[in-house]
Amino acid sequence: xxxxxxxxxxxxxxxxxxxxxxxxxxxxxxxxxxxxxxxxxxxxxxxxxxxxxxxxxxxxxxxxxxxxxxxxxxxxxxxxxxxxxxxxxxxxxxxxxxxxxxxxxxxxxxxxxxxxxxxxxxxxxxxxxxxxxxxxxxxxxxxxxxxxxxxxxxxxxxxxxxxxxxxxxxxxxxxxxxxxxxxxxxxxxxxxx
DNA sequence: AGGACGATTAACT
DNA sequence: GTTAATCGTCCTG
Numbered sequence: 372x373x374x375x376x377x378x379x380x381x382x383x384x385x386x387x388x389x390x391x392x393x394x395x396x397x398x399x400x401x402x403x404x405x406x407x408x409x410x411x412x413x414x415x416x417x418x419x420x421x422x423x424x425x426x427x428x429x430x431x432x433x434x435x436x437x438x439x440x441x442x443x444x445x446x447x448x449x450x451x452x453x454x455x456x457x458x459x460x461x462x463x464x465x466x467x468x469x470x471x472x473x474x475x476x477x478x479x480x481x482x483x484x485x486x487x488x489x490x491x492x493x494x495x496x497x498x499x500x501x502x503x504x505x506x507x508x509x510x511x512x513x514x515x516x517x518x519x520x521x522x523x524x525x526x527x528x529x530x531x532x533x534x535x536x537x538x539x540x541x542x543x544x545x546x547x548x549x550x551x552x553x554x555x556x557x558x559x560x561x562x563x564x
Numbered sequence: 565a566g567g568a569c570g571a572t573t574a575a576c577t
Numbered sequence: 578g579t580t581a582a583t584c585g586t587c588c589t590g
Contacts, residue, residue, distance in 0.1 A: 418571070420571075427571070428571090429571080451571085453569095453570050453571075453572070454569095454570060454572050454573080455570090456572080456573085457570095457572050457573075459571065459572085461571090474571060476571085501572070501573070502571070502572075503572050503573065504572090504573080545571070546571070546572095547570085547571050547572075548571080549569090549570075549571090550569095551571095
């Protein structure tokens with residue numbers, strides 16, 4: 372029996388960011404290419420960035436041109452450029468006007484692995500085990516910023532993954548906190564399987 | 565107009 | 578463990 376793969380609804384993202392982050396483990400990120408091929412992976416590591424009071428969040432100094440998508444509708448993408456060469460993919464959470472998002476840090480590739488390897492010559496396990504590796508493997512760049520992940524005709528979206536399995540997350544401090552002060556530096560807002 | 569820096573990665577020693 | 582790569586964005590003046 373065939374089932375249609377549907378995007379998770381906007382109501383999924385319209386919830387506390389820590390909840391969305393935790394429940395996103397085991398879900399599947401799917402990208403439908405123009406030629407019909409599918410690139411997909413199970414989400415195995417994410418991080419939560421929550422509001423202007425979170426001094427690790429890009430919105431810590433209020434709204435700017437760059438971080439404006441964080442203030443947009445839940446269920447949209449926040450894609451930003453960093454280190455002069457890398458793209459990062461987040462999905463916006465909570466409610467419009469409140470800047471919060473979940474950063475995708477690692478996937479376990481499930482579909483389209485050979486196409487990902489065309490984009491980056493690596494063994495499958497090293498294809499999507501970092502936030503900038505995910506975007507490179509899937510071909511995500513600025514053109515996907517503010518993309519609506521909940522549209523019925525979306526080409527990029529989250530969908531069901533491991534099904535009945537209830538993932539038990541490992542929690543640690545977020546990666547790359549650099550100059551971020553305590554307590555934010557140590558908050559266990561990185562979730563992984 | 566200029567400078568510092570970054571939610572990283574790969575390629576070193 | 579260390580470091581170069583590489584540039585958009587934000588802040589200062």
